[in-house]
Amino acid sequence: MENKRMNSLVKWTLILFVLASIILNIVLIGIHSSRAPKCSAQRVHPLRRKHDERSAVFADLSREEYLQVQQFMLKQNNLEISTNQISKPSDNFLFLIDLSVPNKADVLAYLDRNGAKPTREATVVVFYGAKGYIKEYVVGPLPNPTYVNDVTMERYHAELPISARTVTIGEYNLLFQFLGNVFSKLGKLMKESFDMGPDKQLNAFEQMPRGVRTGDRKTWISFFRDMSGMYIHPVGFEVLVDHQNVNASEWTVEKLLYNGQYFDSIDALKDKYDKDLVKKIVYKESPDYGSLKPRNKPLQVGPQLFNAEGKRYSVSNNHVVYMDWSFAFGLSALMGMRVFDVRFNDERIVYELSVQEAMSVYGSVTPGMILTKFLDSSIGIGRFAHELVRGVDCPYEASYVDTYRYIDVPKPVRFRNSICIFEHNMGQPLRRHFSDFFHHSYGGMVNSALVFRTITAIGNYDYMWDFIFYQSGSVEAKVHATGYISSSYLVDGALRHGHQVAEKVLGNIHTHFINFKVDLDVLGVKNFFQTKDMEYVNVSLPSVPDHYAMVPQLVEKQLKTEKVWLPLCL
Numbered sequence: 185m186e187n188k189r190m191n192s193l194v195k196w197t198l199i200l201f202v203l204a205s206i207i208l209n210i211v212l213i214g215i216h217s218s219r220a221p222k223c224s225a226q227r228v229h230p231l232r233r234k235h236d237e238r239s240a241v242f243a244d245l246s247r248e249e250y251l252q253v254q255q256f257m258l259k260q261n262n263l264e265i266s267t268n269q270i271s272k273p274s275d276n277f278l279f280l281i282d283l284s285v286p287n288k289a290d291v292l293a294y295l296d297r298n299g300a301k302p303t304r305e306a307t308v309v310v311f312y313g314a315k316g317y318i319k320e321y322v323v324g325p326l327p328n329p330t331y332v333n334d335v336t337m338e339r340y341h342a343e344l345p346i347s348a349r350t351v352t353i354g355e356y357n358l359l360f361q362f363l364g365n366v367f368s369k370l371g372k373l374m375k376e377s378f379d380m381g382p383d384k385q386l387n388a389f390e391q392m393p394r395g396v397r398t399g400d401r402k403t404w405i406s407f408f409r410d411m412s413g414m415y416i417h418p419v420g421f422e423v424l425v426d427h428q429n430v431n432a433s434e435w436t437v438e439k440l441l442y443n444g445q446y447f448d449s450i451d452a453l454k455d456k457y458d459k460d461l462v463k464k465i466v467y468k469e470s471p472d473y474g475s476l477k478p479r480n481k482p483l484q485v486g487p488q489l490f491n492a493e494g495k496r497y498s499v500s501n502n503h504v505v506y507m508d509w510s511f512a513f514g515l516s517a518l519m520g521m522r523v524f525d526v527r528f529n530d531e532r533i534v535y536e537l538s539v540q541e542a543m544s545v546y547g548s549v550t551p552g553m554i555l556t557k558f559l560d561s562s563i564g565i566g567r568f569a570h571e572l573v574r575g576v577d578c579p580y581e582a583s584y585v586d587t588y589r590y591i592d593v594p595k596p597v598r599f600r601n602s603i604c605i606f607e608h609n610m611g612q613p614l615r616r617h618f619s620d621f622f623h624h625s626y627g628g629m630v631n632s633a634l635v636f637r638t639i640t641a642i643g644n645y646d647y648m649w650d651f652i653f654y655q656s657g658s659v660e661a662k663v664h665a666t667g668y669i670s671s672s673y674l675v676d677g678a679l680r681h682g683h684q685v686a687e688k689v690l691g692n693i694h695t696h697f698i699n700f701k702v703d704l705d706v707l708g709v710k711n712f713f714q715t716k717d718m719e720y721v722n723v724s725l726p727s728v729p730d731h732y733a734m735v736p737q738l739v740e741k742q743l744k745t746e747k748v749w750l751p752l753c754l
């Protein structure tokens with residue numbers, strides 16, 4: 185009897201236990217599956233920093249502000265300015281409107297000492313083709329401008345001749361017409377060498393600088409097949425165009441290069457070609473090796489970024505907060521992306537970090553690239569910050585910001601999603617240590633950092649610019665180049681200046697120089713920049729008589745500067 189009761193008690197206890205365990209499992213699975221992120225979630229924890237609307241002093245001009253400045257400039261009767269995008273070089277053309285970045289002292293007074301808000305102003309550049317010079321103005325105060333000040337002398341300490349301007353859409357339009365005339369004069373050669381006809385054109389790619397003396401405006405233009413990746417399809421034809429005169433009817437062809445041979449005029453080339461006195465190029469179809477199409481279909485989607493507990497950063501207007509970081513940002517149409525008032529733990533460590541210049545220097549035997557030095561800011565770097573593709577240029581889940589620009593256009597243009605911001609696992613721990621000796625212990629930290637990115641496609645190159653904010657309090661400025669190499673037609677002696685990349689194509693030897701500006705403000709504005717080099721010294725060993733060792737030691741150099749321009753060679 186007693187035994188039977190015991191048995192049923194055990195039975196019931198077991199049943200209860202199993203039931204409780206099943207219920208507990210269901211509850212736990214429920215809790216965990218609801219916590220397992222399906223896609224980037226809502227923010228779970230509050231942000232550590234607040235947005236600061238005073239960062240608006242660094243903000244690029246809005247569409248409305250560009251229009252206010254444009255209208256104000258057009259109202260200046262004595263200036264006779266045009267906003268027509270295909271205005272002629274002989275017109276007065278409103279080329280650029282951009283933020284005039286306020287004075288640092290004024291901004292610091294405003295941010296740190298409750299000073300007055302700096303006046304919002306725009307920089308305006310006008311190409312006075314009719315008058316023969318370039319002027320730079322400051323227009324303000326926005327939003328209702330009342331003054332336009334000529335700052336050319338103040339900023340450049342010289343008058344700027346019109347020949348120093350960059351080539352505008354309007355001038356390119358005329359240059360292409362001019363080249364069209366060159367082609368039509370060489371009809372037979374163009375057909376036989378390049379299979380050119382009414383429906384088949386060549387593409388032009390120009391070289392810089394445009395001459396060797398101040399005031400020169402002579403450009404070597406190289407021609408490429410009209411194919412995807414034209415930059416690696418040179419045809420072996422280059423012309424030197426003198427386009428210094430603002431009257432396009434006065435432009436001339438100074439020299440031509442055809443299949444490695446020089447000619448002084450179109451007629452000279454035509455004449456010698458017709459008389460079979462030149463080494464001819466016979467047209468041959470070229471394989472489509474420069475295509476952007478993927479060669480293989482990807483089999484599966486790769487790993488994706490997702491924010492398990494929502495984004496740990498926030499973007500409001502031109503201000504970003506991320507963990508202990510905060511900064512303001514902008515994009516100069518000429519120089520490129522920049523951040524200001526970079527703070528870590530609410531303390532400013534960088535006043536400005538900005539892209540300044542991207543230069544590429546080439547070697548070649550052919551004139552197109554024999555002296556080529558592209559100084560990209562002379563064309564504009566930031567103006568080429570185009571839309572970023574989700575999931576390729578930046579992670580799908582990144583935050584995307586639109587920018588507005590006014591450069592060589594009739595009205596402000598919006599560039600959708602041209603800046604992206606995301607937090608990203610950097611693929612290695614920020615720090616870790618496994619202690620094998622004495623204390624068995626491990627300590628490690630995940631390295632996820634915030635990336636601020638634009639990509640500027642300047643002709644053949646695409647520069648990917650990143651400012652990266654690490655949780656250790658360090659900032660990295662990084663650039664990566666992709667796109668196409670620049671190339672030239674393979675002629676005798678060319679291989680000294682590069683590598684052959686296709687049948688008649690030389691990838692020219694070159695170097696990139698990238699400049700960033702870093703204005704570090706650690707514990708105030710008076711900072712030193714110190715470099716430490718290493719050198720070897722001959723040291724006698726303390727315990728071994730007559731024995732010496734070369735021991736590295738530090739050599740310090742202190743530069744008394746508050747701003748530093750850091751060149752970077754790739």
Ligand SMILES: *[C@@H]1O[C@H](CO)[C@@H](O)[C@H](O)[C@H]1NC(C)=O
Nearest residue numbers: 274429430431432433434435
């Ligand atoms: C431009 O040059 C052509 C050819 O020399 C000349 O006939 C014409 O008058 C010029 N135009 C202007 C506006 O000076």
Ligand SMILES: *[C@@H]1O[C@H](CO)[C@@H](O)[C@H](O)[C@H]1NC(C)=O
Nearest residue numbers: 721722723724731732733734
């Ligand atoms: C270091 O100094 C000793 C003593 O002057 C000399 O004999 C030796 O050659 C030196 N070593 C080197 C690598 O210069």
Ligand SMILES: [Cu+2]
Nearest residue numbers: 665669694696
């Ligand atoms: Cu390169």
